[in-house]
Amino acid sequence: MPWIVGQVTEKQWQLATQEVNRSQPLFQLNTEDYRRGYLNSQVHGEITLLNPETGESRSFGYRGNITHGVTGSLLDLAPADGWQPEGADWFSGSQPSLTVETRLWGSAVMNLDVPDTRLTDPNTGEVLQSSAGRLELGVTDAGASVDASMDWPSVRLTGPQAEIEVSGVRLEQTMAHLIGDVWTGDADFSVDTVSVTPRDDETVKVQGIAVLASTTATDDGERIDSTLDLSVRKAGTESASYGPHQFVVSLENFETASWNAFSEALSSMQTASLDPATPPQARIEQQMMAMQVLNKALRDLSAAGFSLSVPTLTMATPEGDIRGHLTIRHPELSAQEKAAMLMVMHRLTGELDVSMPLALAEEYPEIRMQVAPMIKQGWLVQDGDRLVVNATMKDLMVNVNGQEIPLPPLL
Numbered sequence: 001m002p003w004i005v006g007q008v009t010e011k012q013w014q015l016a017t018q019e020v021n022r023s024q025p026l027f028q029l030n031t032e033d034y035r036r037g038y039l040n041s042q043v044h045g046e047i048t049l050l051n052p053e054t055g056e057s058r059s060f061g062y063r064g065n066i067t068h069g070v071t072g073s074l075l076d077l078a079p080a081d082g083w084q085p086e087g088a089d090w091f092s093g094s095q096p097s098l099t100v101e102t103r104l105w106g107s108a109v110m111n112l113d114v115p116d117t118r119l120t121d122p123n124t125g126e127v128l129q130s131s132a133g134r135l136e137l138g139v140t141d142a143g144a145s146v147d148a149s150m151d152w153p154s155v156r157l158t159g160p161q162a163e164i165e166v167s168g169v170r171l172e173q174t175m176a177h178l179i180g181d182v183w184t185g186d187a188d189f190s191v192d193t194v195s196v197t198p199r200d201d202e203t204v205k206v207q208g209i210a211v212l213a214s215t216t217a218t219d220d221g222e223r224i225d226s227t228l229d230l231s232v233r234k235a236g237t238e239s240a241s242y243g244p245h246q247f248v249v250s251l252e253n254f255e256t257a258s259w260n261a262f263s264e265a266l267s268s269m270q271t272a273s274l275d276p277a278t279p280p281q282a283r284i285e286q287q288m289m290a291m292q293v294l295n296k297a298l299r300d301l302s303a304a305g306f307s308l309s310v311p312t313l314t315m316a317t318p319e320g321d322i323r324g325h326l327t328i329r330h331p332e333l334s335a336q337e338k339a340a341m342l343m344v345m346h347r348l349t350g351e352l353d354v355s356m357p358l359a360l361a362e363e364y365p366e367i368r369m370q371v372a373p374m375i376k377q378g379w380l381v382q383d384g385d386r387l388v389v390n391a392t393m394k395d396l397m398v399n400v401n402g403q404e405i406p407l408p409p410l411l
Contacts, residue, residue, distance in 0.1 A: 002038060002039050002068040002069060002070065003038055003068070005069060005071070005073055005104060006036050006037070006068045006073070009041070009068065009075075010036050010041065012102055012108075013034065016143075017030075017031060019143065023181070024267075025050065025267065026049070026050055027047055027048060027049045028047070028050075029047055030048065031043060031044075032046060033045070039067065039068055040066055040067045040068060041065075041066040041068070042065060042066070043063070043064040043075075044063050044064075046062070047061075047062060060079060060080070063077070063080050064076060064077040071103055071104055072103040074099060074100075074101050074102075075099060075100040075101075075102070076097075076099050077099070077100065083095050083096050090117055090118060090119050091114075091116070091117055092115050092116035092117070092118070093116070094115050096113065096114045098111070099111050106140070106141065106142035106143070108138070109138045110137040110138075111134070111135070111136050114134075116130070116132050117129065118130075124159065127156075127157070127158045127159075128155075128158075129155070129158070130152070130154070130155045131152070131153040131154045131155075132153070134150070134151050135149075136148070136149045143177070144177040145174075145177070146175040146183075149171060149172050149173070150169065150170065150171040151170055152169040152170075153169075154167045154168070155167075161198065162196060162198045163196075163197045164194075164195070164197075165193070165195045167191075168192025169190075169191050169192075170189070170190050170191075171188070171190075172188045173186070174186055174187075178217055178256060179221070179256060179257070179260055180260035180263070181260055182224065182256055182259060182260045182263065184215045184217050184224065186212075186213065186214045186215075187212070187213040187214075188210075188212055189210070189211040189213075190208075190209060190211070191209040192207065192209075193206070193207050202237045202238060202239065203238060205234075205236065205237070205238075205241065206232055206234075206235045207232070207235070207243075208233025208234060208243075209230075209232055209233075210230070210232075211230050212227075212228075212229040213226075213228050213229070214226065214227050215227075217256070218253075222256055222257075223253050223254060223256060224259065225251065225253065226254070227248065227250045227251075228248070229248045229312075231246040232245040232246075242316040242317060242318065243316050244314070244316060245315045246312055246313070246314050248310065248311050248312040248313075249309075250307075250308070250310075251306070251308055252309070254306050255300065255305075257300075259297075259301060261300070262298060262301060264293075265293040265294040265297055266290075268290040269286075269287050269290040269291065299344060302330045302341075302347070302348075303332070303333040303337075303338040303341060305330060305331055306329070307327065308328045308329075309325070310324070310326040310327075312325065313325060319359035319360050320357035320360075320386075322354075322355070322356045322357075323354070324352070324354035324389075325352075325353055326352050326353075328348060328349070328350040329348070329349050330344070330348055330349075333347075346395070346396060348393060350393040351393075352389060352391040352392075353388070353390055354388070354389045355383070355386045355388040355389070356387050357385065357386055357387075358387055361375075371387065374389075375387070377403075378401055378402075378403050380401075389401065
């Protein structure tokens with residue numbers, strides 16, 4: 001059985017590295033040598049990180065020892081040169097541990113455990129301190145279902161100019177593969193506090209950050225709905241802080257196949273722009289092909305009908321809340337209407353309502369400078385003690401507080 005398990009594990013490793021490299025453009029996992037034995041195997045390779053802004057790459061070697069059991073294998077992975085340079089004392093008590101436990105039936109659990117860490121940059125004097133943290137990733141159904149969790153109590157960066165501290169980072173996420181690049185599931189990410197303390201100024205804190213995300217499939221997987229809810233309990237300084245703040249985005253009735261084509265084309269464009277080995281002319285041609293696919297996917301997505309909205313936007317200020325909501329829709333078209341469709345924007349409709357306290361513009365010169373041109377144009381009008389924007393969009397025309405503005409046919 002260990003011999004059979006070793007064969008399956010090698011195949012699983014090959015498939016996993018192919019999927020990692022295919023699914024994202026930021027890093028590539030390469031296997032240079034895989035030596036399979038009876039009770040254990042060894043693997044060596046290289047991870048190449050790509051900088052999306054410059055296209056530059058940097059590579060790091062890795063090594064792994066794989067132990068074969070009766071129903072699965074245990075992979076113990078580490079950097080080729082160790083977790084820290086020789087003579088360094090970055091970790092307290094023990095070294096980090098990165099393990100992957102696999103099973104014959106296609107499930108795997110990855111665990112990353114990092115002890116208390118302290119790194120000092122001798123050139124800048126910056127010090128990075130981290131409490132012991134843990135990341136766990138579980139894969140079942142041969143990769144079709146993924147569960148992730150993270151718990152990191154605190155990370156602190158201290159430099160000559162300021163100190164930045166992040167505390168109470170937690171993540172719980174479940175994902176199920178639908179088609180292509182489309183997944184459904186739920187995510188709950190939270191951070192207790194993010195604080196920035198400049199050397200000669202007051203500490204700025206953001207407290208109670210929470211991100212809730214949910215994507216569900218409807219109509220037997222033909223459509224998807226997705227919601228992202230970002231909230232902050234309080235933000236400001238020790239002397240003055242305000243909250244709560246909330247921002248919600250909702251996607252409704254998106255056609256799954258068109259959304260997947262749109263996502264894949266977008267990823268293809270990113271990959272083409274990041275690959276340094278691709279000649280410039282070939283890179284341009286790849287991006288042009290991806291843009292054609294992107295345009296078609298956007299047309300198909302619109303013709304199938306959808307709704308995109310920001311149902312909740314609230315931001316607390318000393319003078320009162322800033323509130324607003326936005327909705328953009330496209331109706332579902334018949335086959336005949338889709339064939340005659342010249343542009344996406346022609347059938348788009350939408351509403352926008354935003355209001356803010358008048359006192360904000362009166363009390364703060366920097367805000368008054370921003371809103372004064374909008375007030376002069378009539379895009380912001382006074383309604384009691386508030387400044388408001390009421391806008392609608394239809395037939396390539398936007399009506400803002402009674403003023404009609406033609407839209408260019410961009411899409």
